[in-house]
Amino acid sequence: MSSTNATDEACNTCKDGKGSSKCDMCPSKGKHGDKPAWDERIMKRLATIKHRIAIVSGKGGVGKSTVTAGLALNLSMMGFKVGVLDADVSGPNMPHLLGLEGKKLMGSELGIEPVQSRNGIKVVSSEMVLTGSDTPMIWRGPMRTTLVNQFVADVNWGDLDYLLVDLPPGTGDEPLSVMQMMPLDGIIIVSTSSNLSTLDVSKIINMAKELNVTILGVVENMSYLQCPDCNKKIHLFGESKVEKLAKKYGVPLIGEIPLDPQNAGIDELPADGRSLIVSALRPIAEKVAHDVEHK
Numbered sequence: 001m002s003s004t005n006a007t008d009e010a011c012n013t014c015k016d017g018k019g020s021s022k023c024d025m026c027p028s029k030g031k032h033g034d035k036p037a038w039d040e041r042i043m044k045r046l047a048t049i050k051h052r053i054a055i056v057s058g059k060g061g062v063g064k065s066t067v068t069a070g071l072a073l074n075l076s077m078m079g080f081k082v083g084v085l086d087a088d089v090s091g092p093n094m095p096h097l098l099g100l101e102g103k104k105l106m107g108s109e110l111g112i113e114p115v116q117s118r119n120g121i122k123v124v125s126s127e128m129v130l131t132g133s134d135t136p137m138i139w140r141g142p143m144r145t146t147l148v149n150q151f152v153a154d155v156n157w158g159d160l161d162y163l164l165v166d167l168p169p170g171t172g173d174e175p176l177s178v179m180q181m182m183p184l185d186g187i188i189i190v191s192t193s194s195n196l197s198t199l200d201v202s203k204i205i206n207m208a209k210e211l212n213v214t215i216l217g218v219v220e221n222m223s224y225l226q227c228p229d230c231n232k233k234i235h236l237f238g239e240s241k242v243e244k245l246a247k248k249y250g251v252p253l254i255g256e257i258p259l260d261p262q263n264a265g266i267d268e269l270p271a272d273g274r275s276l277i278v279s280a281l282r283p284i285a286e287k288v289a290h291d292v293e294h295k
């Protein structure tokens, strides 16, 4: 860090010039260019977390948060210590999916304390700092990125086997920042089989390849509907385009999640066999755990 010429230097956290209005909220306030200190804090926190996996999607609404919550529940039921970082700052859903609506983050001398779900999953989400669940987070990209970094650097995650990071859709600021800042075991890409969703997945695949981030696999969500009478699988989007795409880019398709009609209107994902989604995610959680433990 250059302490002599800080005024001319752009902030490494918010990428903005010193003196911008964002500076007041920036964890790097007063130490512009102090990237090593920031990185050191992040690395110290990550040292107690065995595996870090980000869940990404090309498009919004494909079920990325649902898959993240379902994976967290399965890993937790498999006996692992699990944390979930809801990095979808503008559209945080994790508190609802894990039954933590209305819960707020508190501080302790060890840092920001995550909130624990009834299954013992440690969760941190921007919704836990807002006044209400209908309050919008009207923040520009660099500030959202700063908050995500802070959720890594300043949260007392403690010992975890898995930290799952639910990223906002696309290839914007937060996915880029997390993929660069956090040593990841890999990413899991969630897509439906629609043309547009798969088109955007190819961008994510290329981004991960460019950043040398391992792709643990692609999950096709809302892949089929199981007929309640004859059990036949009805593929609503026709032949799987996700499978074709996975083959084209040489990445594994690690599972297909059915469309669950019971899920409509459900906030909290039930952590048992009542949820088709959670049950369908069990073999995927087992495969991911096997792959990262044996890599």
Ligand SMILES: Nc1ncnc2c1ncn2[C@@H]1O[C@H](COP(=O)(O)OP(=O)(O)OP(=O)(O)O)[C@@H](O)[C@H]1O
Pocket (backbone or CB within 6 Å): 057, 059, 060, 061, 062, 063, 064, 065, 066, 067, 088, 091, 093, 168, 169, 221, 222, 257, 258, 259, 260, 261, 263, 264, 277
């Ligand atoms: N397999 C499924 N069957 C039925 N409904 C589903 C399924 N997966 C997700 N959903 C529903 O689809 C909607 C979108 O899911 P979710 O919020 O997980 O998507 P997302 O990709 O995280 O969206 P965004 O990133 O835009 O917030 C939710 O209402 C969720 O309950």
